[in-house]
Amino acid sequence: MTIFRGIISTIVATAVITLGALAWYTNQPPELGRLDAASGVLRSSDGRIINLTLTDKGFWREPVRIEEIDPGLVEVLIAYEDQRYWQHSGIDLWAAARAGINLIKYGKVTSGASTITMQTVRLLNTSLGKRTFTTKLRQMVEAIRLERHWTKDEILEAYFTLAPYGGNIEGVKAATEAWFQKSPANLTLNEIALLVALPQSPERRRPDRFPHAAYEAKQVVLEKVAPRLNFAPNALAEVSIEPLPSRLSKPSSHAIHLAERLNHAGHRGLNTTLNSDWQRQVENILAHDIETRPAPIQAAALIVERKTGLVRAYVGSSNYSSTLRKGAINYLTSLRSPGSTLKPLIYGKALDRGLIQFDEVFDDSTYFRAGYQPTNFNQDFSGKVGLRNALITSLNIPAIRVLEKIDPNLLQSELNSYLDGALSTQQDAGLSLGVGGLYLTPEQLASVYLGVLDPGQARELTFELGEVPPTEMTLVSQATAEQLLDLLIQEMSNGERVAFKTGTSYARQDAWSVQIYENHLILVWMGTPDNEPTSTLTGAGSAFPISLEIGRSLGFKPPSKPVLQPRDAFEVMPAKVACHDLINYPQNGSWIRSTSRVLKIIGDQEADWYLNGKPLGRFRSQIDVPQAGVNTLTARKGSCSQTNEVFLEQ
Structure with a gap:
């Protein structure tokens, strides 16, 4: 006992x-198991795949949310595999009991007891796929564990992310793209039946290799679920004669540099702003042009939507696989000399501050400052020249004279603030800033032009679809932006209106074209991988023809000519608005990054000055700001007053 x-x-x-x-x-x-590993998939703005990077083990697998899946697929899967899915807690006891009784009765397995949750467990951990008694017990335990922590929808999402559909295709998102060239959101009953049948034997039921087996498996699914889901007989008859896909389609890869850029930032799957047709067109145009040029000359281009900053095409090099031209380098993120492309900004800052006028005439002649003696690109001088001609022909001397007036170090500091401190590691370019001495990436230059053309709108390039926040600061005023656009607009000999700015760096290492359209901006860079000099590259002769061809091929509309306010408009205005600007710098809304709290001031030296409402007395070129964040600077002179709000970041 x-x-x-x-x-x-x-x-x-x-x-x-x-x-x-x-x-x-x-x-x-x-444990998430294989659910952690997903392919890098970039989709265009219309949902088409433009770039695919397989998982480390070579699978095409994309995470999927339940709301992205046709409800009919979920319904048929549950009716076929696990009718009590919504009621059980991972193990279907009734099905298990029935399977056990049948095993004893017939001496063999006649019905299964594996639930969708148990199948998901096997997909998460492939070591649980063995057909042994102990493995089956482990599956049951893991299924209970999964049900305790995940919702039913989350378990279905995991199943539809990992289920095999033939070859290296895993998950319903990849499957519908590969077999049907569509998303899993809207499927036919014929497609649904195949997707339910394939995971049970993904290789032996592949419709491209074993069409008869695939057809029979599809029919078995339909016949089994028809009475459970009350399918009409005529519906089944129609589906039975519908063809299955005869080939497995895999997308070609485009925008490889953007994929690498975003994957590095942690974006493995993303709906981008790219237009897939435009992307292919730009890639083809660059590849065709570069084929005619000697190695190692390369090219890159991007298309940006004005006012939003949405990137519509992004080509980091003309041939990614080229070793001679080092095509794997993303030249859109490479620091390069921008040549004369910053001259519109230089003239714009001077126009804003009243240092020059729209009809300004410059003296293009010998210039010498402290050992610095720049020349024009053609090694000649033009004498007296107007602002429009100086800008269009990219004369160096007028731009440098204007840059000297606005202070090159101040402009570089403002550009650094505008570009979120990206230029902090570069030394002061000084007056060479006007001729390419301040290095920028093509992405950064595109951002600068967004601020020059459409102040107050988006200033950053955006690659992901979604709401675009407004800019925190502007580079020029709206009136000046319109003046600059008017200055850049030209008519070609065939009557075509164009607006663009080109640039050529020292030794013709870089050639640029920034072309402006009504709603878009096209930026083209050409150059050599390691800054080797060339004898052929120029902005006007090499880069501009490409940007022009891109714009023409895509049917872009040329920019509308701005309606500028007449010079004498102020003469007819009431005297109360005839005040001149008292504060030339910093401009209202400026976002300034600085290691100290010293703020440089440019303005009327006879005005009374105030900081955050407290008097500063007479003009000082530098003031100590007591706090970071928002500060207000006010200048008053007689009946005139001006207040600019500045954000100081440290």
């Missing part, structure tokens, strides 16, 4: 310990 009691006690104790251990184990969060 004592021995019997001991045995009972041991059994009870073992059961209690086992149940306790199971309870503890199933309360632990489940």
